[in-house]
Amino acid sequence: MGKQTFDGDRILLRQMETSDVDSCVELHSAVLGVEFIAKAGKSFLRSYYLSWMATSTSVSLVACIGSDVKGVLLGTYDPKTHYQEFTKGSGSKLAYEMFKASIIHPAFGVELIRTRGIRYLKGILRILRKKKEDSNTQLSGEVEEINSAELTHLFIDPREQGKGIGQQLVNKMTELCIEKSVQRVVCVTPPEFRARKFYEKIGFKDMGTTSSKSGENFVRYELEI
Numbered sequence: 001m002g003k004q005t006f007d008g009d010r011i012l013l014r015q016m017e018t019s020d021v022d023s024c025v026e027l028h029s030a031v032l033g034v035e036f037i038a039k040a041g042k043s044f045l046r047s048y049y050l051s052w053m054a055t056s057t058s059v060s061l062v063a064c065i066g067s068d069v070k071g072v073l074l075g076t077y078d079p080k081t082h083y084q085e086f087t088k089g090s091g092s093k094l095a096y097e098m099f100k101a102s103i104i105h106p107a108f109g110v111e112l113i114r115t116r117g118i119r120y121l122k123g124i125l126r127i128l129r130k131k132k133e134d135s136n137t138q139l140s141g142e143v144e145e146i147n148s149a150e151l152t153h154l155f156i157d158p159r160e161q162g163k164g165i166g167q168q169l170v171n172k173m174t175e176l177c178i179e180k181s182v183q184r185v186v187c188v189t190p191p192e193f194r195a196r197k198f199y200e201k202i203g204f205k206d207m208g209t210t211s212s213k214s215g216e217n218f219v220r221y222e223l224e225i
């Protein structure tokens with residue numbers, strides 16, 4: 001268990017609600033601004049969060065002190081179903097938001113075309129043709145596996161880091177996974193991120209370097225539950 005720095009009722013872990021999304025987006029932009037989807041801007045992020053929350057197998061958690069969001073975890077305990085629903089339900093809207101973001105933030109547009117252009121275009125065409133989705137349409141580009149949950153985003157307000165909130169959010173996700181009989185949580189992080197120490201400290205195993213379909217290098221971590 002991580003440090004229990006907070007009084008029992010001071011830190012509250014709960015499901016993310018629509019009313020949390022603006023706070024999550026602000027925190028996401030501030031803490032993980034270097035990440036690809038954050039570069040698309042807050043309007044895109046807002047749509048992304050709402051779309052994520054809307055699927056039947058997403059894990060969307062916040063850690064709050066009072067009414068303030070201090071930590072966010074996004075994931076899914078069934079990646080295949082999640083990305084199918086995510087793409088079907090929100091693919092066109094997110095594609096439109098990305099197009100808008102490319103106009104507003106040209107540097108983002110260049111990166112989008114360079115790293116994801118062809119893959120996303122194929123995904124959009126699939127949606128337009130109303131073809132049955134397959135796992136290749138995942139916007140995250142990460143590989144999903146049967147019986148593995150995916151932790152895709154985790155970040156804590158810098159003023160509250162190191163106080164056990166990250167670990168509590170991961171613990172909450174593993175509780176949900178156990179309820180769903182999922183035995184493993186998978187995540188990836190850029191090799192240079194200090195978060196690697198965190199994952200190792202809380203029991204994740206370094207499974208080596210992998211690269212996403214967009215060509216970025218990551219270290220893959222797995223936690224056996």
Ligand SMILES: CC(C)(COP(=O)(O)OP(=O)(O)OC[C@H]1O[C@@H](n2cnc3c(N)ncnc32)[C@H](O)[C@@H]1OP(=O)(O)O)[C@@H](O)C(=O)NCCC(=O)NCCS
Nearest residue numbers: 002155156161162163164165166167189194195197198201
């Ligand atoms: C990584 C992050 C989510 C960890 O959350 P946190 O609330 O700060 O971590 P916790 O306090 O729960 O730490 C749990 C354990 O990991 C250790 N740990 C956390 N960050 C660490 C680091 N950078 N280096 C070494 N150990 C670390 C803690 O010391 C603690 O161990 P202890 O219980 O023995 O003291 C948070 O620091 C963060 O938001 N970082 C920036 C965003 C980011 O990199 N997210 C991951 C993207 S893939």
